[in-house]
Amino acid sequence: MGRVQVVGGGVIGLSCAWELSRNGHAVTLVAPAPGCEGASWVAAGMLAPVTEAQFGESALTALLLEGARRWPAFAAALEKAAGHPIGYDTTGTLTVGLNASDRASLDDLLAYQHSLGLRAERRSASECRALVPALSPALRGGIEVPGDHHVDNRALLRALVRACVAAGVTLVEGTVATLEPGPGLVLADGRRLVADHVVLAAGTGLPAIAGLEHAGLPALRPVKGHVLRLGPPGPPDRLRARTVPLLTRTVRGLVRGRSVYLVPRRDGSMVIGATVEERGIDVAVQAGAVHELLCDARELVPGVDELELVEAAAGLRPATPDNTPRIGWTGLDGVVAAVGHYRNGILLAPLTAAAVVDLVGRRPVAPLIEALAPA
Amino acid sequence: MGRVQVVGGGVIGLSCAWELSRNGHAVTLVAPAPGCEGASWVAAGMLAPVTEAQFGESALTALLLEGARRWPAFAAALEKAAGHPIGYDTTGTLTVGLNASDRASLDDLLAYQHSLGLRAERRSASECRALVPALSPALRGGIEVPGDHHVDNRALLRALVRACVAAGVTLVEGTVATLEPGPGLVLADGRRLVADHVVLAAGTGLPAIAGLEHAGLPALRPVKGHVLRLGPPGPPDRLRARTVPLLTRTVRGLVRGRSVYLVPRRDGSMVIGATVEERGIDVAVQAGAVHELLCDARELVPGVDELELVEAAAGLRPATPDNTPRIGWTGLDGVVAAVGHYRNGILLAPLTAAAVVDLVGRRPVAPLIEALAPA
Numbered sequence: 191m192g193r194v195q196v197v198g199g200g201v202i203g204l205s206c207a208w209e210l211s212r213n214g215h216a217v218t219l220v221a222p223a224p225g226c227e228g229a230s231w232v233a234a235g236m237l238a239p240v241t242e243a244q245f246g247e248s249a250l251t252a253l254l255l256e257g258a259r260r261w262p263a264f265a266a267a268l269e270k271a272a273g274h275p276i277g278y279d280t281t282g283t284l285t286v287g288l289n290a291s292d293r294a295s296l297d298d299l300l301a302y303q304h305s306l307g308l309r310a311e312r313r314s315a316s317e318c319r320a321l322v323p324a325l326s327p328a329l330r331g332g333i334e335v336p337g338d339h340h341v342d343n344r345a346l347l348r349a350l351v352r353a354c355v356a357a358g359v360t361l362v363e364g365t366v367a368t369l370e371p372g373p374g375l376v377l378a379d380g381r382r383l384v385a386d387h388v389v390l391a392a393g394t395g396l397p398a399i400a401g402l403e404h405a406g407l408p409a410l411r412p413v414k415g416h417v418l419r420l421g422p423p424g425p426p427d428r429l430r431a432r433t434v435p436l437l438t439r440t441v442r443g444l445v446r447g448r449s450v451y452l453v454p455r456r457d458g459s460m461v462i463g464a465t466v467e468e469r470g471i472d473v474a475v476q477a478g479a480v481h482e483l484l485c486d487a488r489e490l491v492p493g494v495d496e497l498e499l500v501e502a503a504a505g506l507r508p509a510t511p512d513n514t515p516r517i518g519w520t521g522l523d524g525v526v527a528a529v530g531h532y533r534n535g536i537l538l539a540p541l542t543a544a545a546v547v548d549l550v551g552r553r554p555v556a557p558l559i560e561a562l563a564p565a
Numbered sequence: 566m567g568r569v570q571v572v573g574g575g576v577i578g579l580s581c582a583w584e585l586s587r588n589g590h591a592v593t594l595v596a597p598a599p600g601c602e603g604a605s606w607v608a609a610g611m612l613a614p615v616t617e618a619q620f621g622e623s624a625l626t627a628l629l630l631e632g633a634r635r636w637p638a639f640a641a642a643l644e645k646a647a648g649h650p651i652g653y654d655t656t657g658t659l660t661v662g663l664n665a666s667d668r669a670s671l672d673d674l675l676a677y678q679h680s681l682g683l684r685a686e687r688r689s690a691s692e693c694r695a696l697v698p699a700l701s702p703a704l705r706g707g708i709e710v711p712g713d714h715h716v717d718n719r720a721l722l723r724a725l726v727r728a729c730v731a732a733g734v735t736l737v738e739g740t741v742a743t744l745e746p747g748p749g750l751v752l753a754d755g756r757r758l759v760a761d762h763v764v765l766a767a768g769t770g771l772p773a774i775a776g777l778e779h780a781g782l783p784a785l786r787p788v789k790g791h792v793l794r795l796g797p798p799g800p801p802d803r804l805r806a807r808t809v810p811l812l813t814r815t816v817r818g819l820v821r822g823r824s825v826y827l828v829p830r831r832d833g834s835m836v837i838g839a840t841v842e843e844r845g846i847d848v849a850v851q852a853g854a855v856h857e858l859l860c861d862a863r864e865l866v867p868g869v870d871e872l873e874l875v876e877a878a879a880g881l882r883p884a885t886p887d888n889t890p891r892i893g894w895t896g897l898d899g900v901v902a903a904v905g906h907y908r909n910g911i912l913l914a915p916l917t918a919a920a921v922v923d924l925v926g927r928r929p930v931a932p933l934i935e936a937l938a939p940a
Contacts, residue, residue: 420852477795478870481859484852495853499877 192216192386194550195375197366197399199224200231201343201536202528203391204350205543208271210389211357213547218360218383220375221392225351228393230535232417232505234453234461235277235343237261237537240308240335241285241442249561250514250534251306256558257538258337264540265341271356272349277342277456285442286318286325286332288489292444293330300333310335324436324491329443340440340453343536366392369401373524387550390520391528393508393535394471406521406565410530412471412506415464416479418487421498422458436460436493443490450486452494460497462487465504473504507532517545518555518563526550527564567591569925570750570758572741572774573766574599575606576718576911577903579725580918581764583646586732588922593735593758595750596767600726603768605910607792607880609828609836610652610718612636612912615683615710616660616817624936625889625909626681631933632913633712639915640716646731647724652717652831656814661693661700661707663864667819668705675708685710699811699866704818715815715828718911741767744776748899762925765895766903768883768910769846781896781940785905787846787881790839791854793862796873797833811835811868818865825861827869835872837862840879848879882907892920893930893938901925902939 192215196207199221207219221227236242239254265278287293303310313321315331354361362383368376374384390396390405394412422435437454453461465479480502488494510516510530515538520527526549528542545559567590571582574596582594596602611617614629640653662668678685688696690706729736737758743751749759765771765780769787797810812829828836840854855877863869885891885905890913895902901924903917920934 418852421849474796474873475875476870477793477859477872477874478863480874481856481863481870484856484859488853488856495851495856497852498849499852499855500850502874502877 193218193384194387194389195220195383195385196389196391197221197375198228198391198393198395199226200228200391200393201347201350201539202393202531202542203389204347204354205539206389206391206528206546207359208350208354208357209543209547210550211354211359213551215550217358218362218385219354220362220364220366220377220383222363222365224361224363225347228395229505229507230343230347232415232503233343233536234417234451234463235341235346235536236338236440236451236453237340238283238338239537240303240310241283241338242533243303243306243308245302247513248306253514253541253558254534254537257534257541260540260544261339261537268349268353271353273352274345274349276345276349278339279341280339281439282334282336283338283440283442284313284318284321284332284334286329286490288329288443288445290330292446295444295447296331296333303333309337322437322439322441324493325441326490326492329490338440341536342455346536366399369399369522369525371523373522386524388525389528389546389550390525393529394506396508396529404521405525405527407516407527407529408510408564410508410510411468413509413532414467414469414472414504414506416475416483416502416504417461417463418480418483418499419501419503420460420462420494421500436491436497441490443486445486445489448482448486450483450490452487452491459500462494471506473506475502475504479504514562515542516562516564517542517559519549519565521565567761568593568759569762569764570595570760571764571766572596572750573603573768573770574601575603575766575768576722576725576914577768577906577917578764578766579722579729580914581766581903581921582734583725583728583732584918584922585764585925586729586734588926590925592733593737593760594729595737595739595741595752595758597738597740599736599738600722603770604880604882605718605722607790607878608718608911609792609826609838610716610721610911611713611815611826611828612715613658613713614912615678615685616658616713617908618678618681618683620677622888623681628889628933629909629912632909632916635915635919636714636912643721643724643728646728648727649720649724651720651724653714654716655714657709657711658713658815658817659688659693659696659707659709660817661704661865663704663818663820665705667821670819670822671706671708678708684712697812697814697816699868700816701865701867704865713815716911717830721911741774744774744897744900746898748897761899763900764903764921764925765900768904769881771883771904779896780900780902782891782902782904783885783939785883785885786843788884788907789842789844789847789879789881791850791858791877791879792836792838793855793858793874794876795835795837795869796875811866811872816865818861820861820864823857823861825858825865827862827866834875837869846881848881850877850879854879889937890917891937891939892917892934894924894940896940
């Protein structure tokens with residue numbers, strides 16, 4: 191037991207803070223805007239170990255699958271601690287291809303998924319439309335993935351903040367300027383905080399912190415993603431007894447080789463994402479990216495046209511050179527890293543937080559986690 | 566001279582209030598948010614008597630041309646009164662057609678413009694690109710219209726509010742619930758205002774005012790328009806000495822039969838509009854409309870992709886059954902109407918305000934205005 195400072199107010203920092211506090215540590219979390227910042231805030235909330243499996247990243251896929259196994263218990267405990275639902279939905283995901291070339295790419299992907307032992311089923315175009323009636327008649331079939339789920343990322347962040355506060359975590363709004371040996375933190379406004387342990391979970395904010403030269407962390411690059419939030423259609427008219435949500439499961443798609451996803455919320459709204467752009471620190475919303483997302487989404491689900499455009503935003507995913515996170519002791523005394531979760535921060539938050547509790551408690555971690563040690 | 570109450574805080578209401586006050590009347594303007602509301606706020610600010618000339622609306626075109634003639638003196642007086650520029654730009658407009666069919670439609674339009682004696686010149690594709698280098702190489706030529714100009718609509722509204730205040734206009738933030746004989750106004754919060762004259766300039770808010778049954782006004786319908794505001798690109802990079810604005814003149818276009826316009830601002834930003842939708846009172850921003858505008862704009866000017874999407878909004882243009890405004894005495898004692906300016910409120914504001922000053926002063930108005938009397 192001891193004083194732990196967590197740097198970062200996204201899903202990783204908040205999950206670590208909550209779990210550390212539940213395990214008896216005195217936890218302070220420092221972030222500019224805990225629960226309302228970073229990639230977690232902009233994200234869509236997919237929990238997708240299977241549809242995020244990329245050729246050549248089978249080790250990462252094993253990690254994502256282990257992350258997914260932690261979710262049911264984590265969601266139940268968090269909803270109980272926070273006292274409100276987080277939109278955790280296990281209906282499953284359907285990936286569709288628009289044209290014959292997209293269909294062929296999906297068949298290659300399906301073969302790869304099966305080679306890893308992942309659960310995924312080829313579906314004809316009509317089977318896809320039976321699962322998701324809002325799909326365009328033009329598409330050429332797809333893959334049903336029952337094990338890829340989603341959560342309402344903003345409800346999740348709200349719940350984590352509430353659970354942290356309820357568990358006794360001290361939330362400090364501020365920007366960490368320097369990590370000092372000790373370890374200790376110096377904030378941009380001059381405040382100093384000392385601790386027994388520091389957990390670095392600052393996402394793309396990490397490189398701006400001084401004093402990390404000997405931490406042994408890899409370079410983190412920001413990978414920009416544009417995301418749209420669409421509201422539900424207006425009140426039901428006289429011809430409809432009630433508003434029927436356009437989607438009740440996550441739809442991913444290949445549209446002439448370009449990836450897009452549509453993640454529904456329970457109120458009939460949805461989140462559409464995401465571009466993948468390497469442009470440095472830049473969160474300006476670009477007209478071309480908004481156009482691309484709308485084009486591809488409406489090609490898969492034409493009813494998107496009728497929804498209200500509520501928000502267009504861009505976030506920065508923190509990525510390591512091999513797109514795999516670093517979780518473990520750094521080269522600095524008392525400093526643990528939980529960084530570089532790239533596209534999978536929400537999926538991996540329960541697993542990462544449990545690993546950080548083990549690390550801070552000086553307990554052994556599973557080989558899967560041990561392999562992620564930065565130093 | 567007397568007490569005049571102006572109902573409406575858009576460009577028509579503010580222009581009337583300013584001109585009435587400059588002519589010795591004691592003016593009160595009542596609106597929910599003077600200078601920040603209605604179609605004027607969402608508009609792009611085109612001053613376009615020629616490119617807005619529609620087949621079968623030659624009487625309206627004559628009115629628009631007279632409106633345009635008032636603009637240079639109005640802009641100069643307003644900039645002087647407000648003490649800041651309003652982005653009044655007389656560079657001219659270029660209308661382009663994307664494909665052969667659009668080009669043919671433009672030729673028909675050009676013949677119509679010439680039949681009305683309007684100044685417009687056929688331009689080849691290369692001539693168009695010489696005028697506007699940012700245009701797509703794909704387009705098939707266009708029409709140069711030197712007499713269609715633009716103004717920064719929001720700078721114009723700010724200037725009108727300042728000029729009104731400087732001229733002694735009392736601005737009352739409130740919603741008019743009822744027009745009473747007298748005439749007088751009852752606001753939604755119960756406040757009562759009495760006057761010698763009332764000028765109705767409430768745009769699409771007019772039908773919500775009680776007591777207008779015997780005014781003799783035609784039905785006003787709201788015509789929805791989506792408009793996008795795009796910011797300038799980021800700071801210049803090392804390869805460019807300075808940021809070159811994408812456009813320096815208004816570009817209108819036909820894109821496979823669909824109309825779009827791009828109106829530049831002096832800071833490199835631009836306004837893209839506008840859909841024309843008859844959906845009742847509905848200012849929700851729809852995904853399909855945003856998609857349509859981005860699609861068409863980037864097809865004409867590909868560099869649009871690189872601009873920041875700063876705002877997507879929808880406004881309601883107040884339209885009469887014949888799309889022509891009603892300016893004149895109503896059937897109610899002391900009540901003047903200046904309503905139904907549809908797509909041309911900004912262009913017609915100087916002319917309308919001058920006419921309202923004449924009407925309130927019981928002076929004769931030109932036959933052009935006389936023809937617009939509602940009752």
